[in-house]
Amino acid sequence: MKDEPVATNLLTKLGSAFIRKEPYGLVLIIAPWNYPVNLTLIPLVGAIAAGNCVVLKPSEVSSSTEKVLAEVLPRYLDQSCFAVVLGGPEETGQLLEHRFDYILFTGSPHVGKIVMAAAAKHLTPVTLELGGKNPCYVDDNCDPQTVANRVAWFRYFNAGQTCMAPDYVLCSPETRERLLPALQSTITRFYGDDPQSSPNLGRIINQKHFRRLQALLGCGRVAIGGQSDESQRYIAPTVLVDVQEAEPVMQEEIFGPILPIVTVSGLDEAIAFINRREKPLALYAFSNNRQVVSQVLDRTSSGSFGGNEGFIYLTLPALPLGGVGHSGMGSYHGKFSFDTFSHHRACLLSPSGMEKLNEIRYPPYSDFAQQLISWAMGSQSCTLL
Numbered sequence: 120m121k122d123e124p125v126a127t128n129l130l131t132k133l134g135s136a137f138i139r140k141e142p143y144g145l146v147l148i149i150a151p152w153n154y155p156v157n158l159t160l161i162p163l164v165g166a167i168a169a170g171n172c173v174v175l176k177p178s179e180v181s182s183s184t185e186k187v188l189a190e191v192l193p194r195y196l197d198q199s200c201f202a203v204v205l206g207g208p209e210e211t212g213q214l215l216e217h218r219f220d221y222i223l224f225t226g227s228p229h230v231g232k233i234v235m236a237a238a239a240k241h242l243t244p245v246t247l248e249l250g251g252k253n254p255c256y257v258d259d260n261c262d263p264q265t266v267a268n269r270v271a272w273f274r275y276f277n278a279g280q281t282c283m284a285p286d287y288v289l290c291s292p293e294t295r296e297r298l299l300p301a302l303q304s305t306i307t308r309f310y311g312d313d314p315q316s317s318p319n320l321g322r323i324i325n326q327k328h329f330r331r332l333q334a335l336l337g338c339g340r341v342a343i344g345g346q347s348d349e350s351q352r353y354i355a356p357t358v359l360v361d362v363q364e365a366e367p368v369m370q371e372e373i374f375g376p377i378l379p380i381v382t383v384s385g386l387d388e389a390i391a392f393i394n395r396r397e398k399p400l401a402l403y404a405f406s407n408n409r410q411v412v413s414q415v416l417d418r419t420s421s422g423s424f425g426g427n428e429g430f431i432y433l434t435l436p437a438l439p440l441g442g443v444g445h446s447g448m449g450s451y452h453g454k455f456s457f458d459t460f461s462h463h464r465a466c467l468l469s470p471s472g473m474e475k476l477n478e479i480r481y482p483p484y485s486d487f488a489q490q491l492i493s494w495a496m497g498s499q500s501c502t503l504l
């Protein structure tokens with residue numbers, strides 16, 4: 120948080136140059152429903168740490184949590200600096216008509232565009248934490264049971280309603296055949312013979328999302344699971360095979376406990392498949408061969424990357440959380456939150472006297488003065504005068 124001194128050149132040697140991190144002012148945080156405490160409070164902590172005031176807009180979809188936040192936060196925070204505003208799309212639209220100094224939005228790419236367009240009217244900077252379809256490449260050279268454990272864990276966590284979850288698996292037909300029994304065995308071990316009665320499996324947030332997911336169960340062929348119960352908004356941990364690229368399950372973000380396996384001939388085709396699509400929020404590669412994992416990392420782009428690993432890297436505050444391209448812009452978590460919510464102000468304080476030293480920069484210009492200035496600016500300078 121302290122002013123950060125930076126190097127000077129001969130022209131500015133007598134001054135002090137530094138970066139001051141100052142608060143933007145009033146920050147608007149708009150949150151989604153899927154981790155309704157984490158995705159409101161973690162950005163809020165960053166905005167406060169950087170010295171801002173905040174208007175917090177939780178999701179109306181996770182209605183119990185939004186009520187708790189609206190009730191509890193004013194008890195602990197200075198109400199002249201922090202406000203919780205409740206409402207859905209209409210109220211958020213009205214909120215967005217106001218001028219804020221910074222907006223951090225977490226949600227879908229569709230609404231992200233609405234937020235960015237509203238922010239543009241006031242030239243308000245934004246961080247957009249969006250979603251999308253996260254690919255998960257599984258190499259032939261792997262232990263199928265280990266991969267099944269790791270992939271099932273982070274696909275079915277929170278009933279699949281996680282922005283970083285693997286949205287689909289890409290592997291060869293042979294690996295698919297080895298993965299299917301391993302996934303079945305993992306699902307049974309995690310959730311028992313009757314996953315519906317498991318206390319470790321969540322439910323779908325609401326009827327609208329339940330019906331959307333139920334419709335996706337009709338894509339391709341169900342290899343594992345596929346059961347659903349509307350009265351409980353329950354969708355079984357499911358694996359789909361034989362899905363077509365044009366089917367809805369391969370077009371929209373799944374955001375539920377459904378995992379399609381798409382077959383490819385090998386690494387090159389998998390990378391081509393990934394690169395034909397929007398840059399994802401997260402990308403995963405599983406292989407016993409480190410070079411294969413490195414190739415996926417080197418030849419693709421995504422907000423984050425997990426090699427033989429799921430989203431456990433979210434627990435590392437030293438790593439930024441953020442998307443790229445269609446999955447978002449900017450990042451936060453740990454120190455990145457502080458930087459996101461701070462304006463980095465470039466400062467140079469020079470002595471008020473010793474004016475004689477400045478004469479070299481004033482007209483009338485001479486070749487000698489120009490050469491002297493170039494020399495004084497030093498090799499680090501990238502300024503073309």
Ligand code: NAD
Pocket residue numbers: 149150151152153154158176177178179180206207208209211212225226227228230231233248249250251281282283372374400440442447
């Ligand atoms: P959403 O975009 O529907 O809603 C997010 C927020 O925007 C809510 O507070 C909602 O009230 C508001 N909103 C909705 N429609 C609006 C409109 N027309 N105008 C103005 N505001 C509007 O997203 P969601 O369904 O709550 O969350 C799921 C999405 O969020 C998924 O795409 C998921 O991947 C993404 N997500 C991303 C991250 C991340 O860290 N990148 C984390 C969680 C969720």
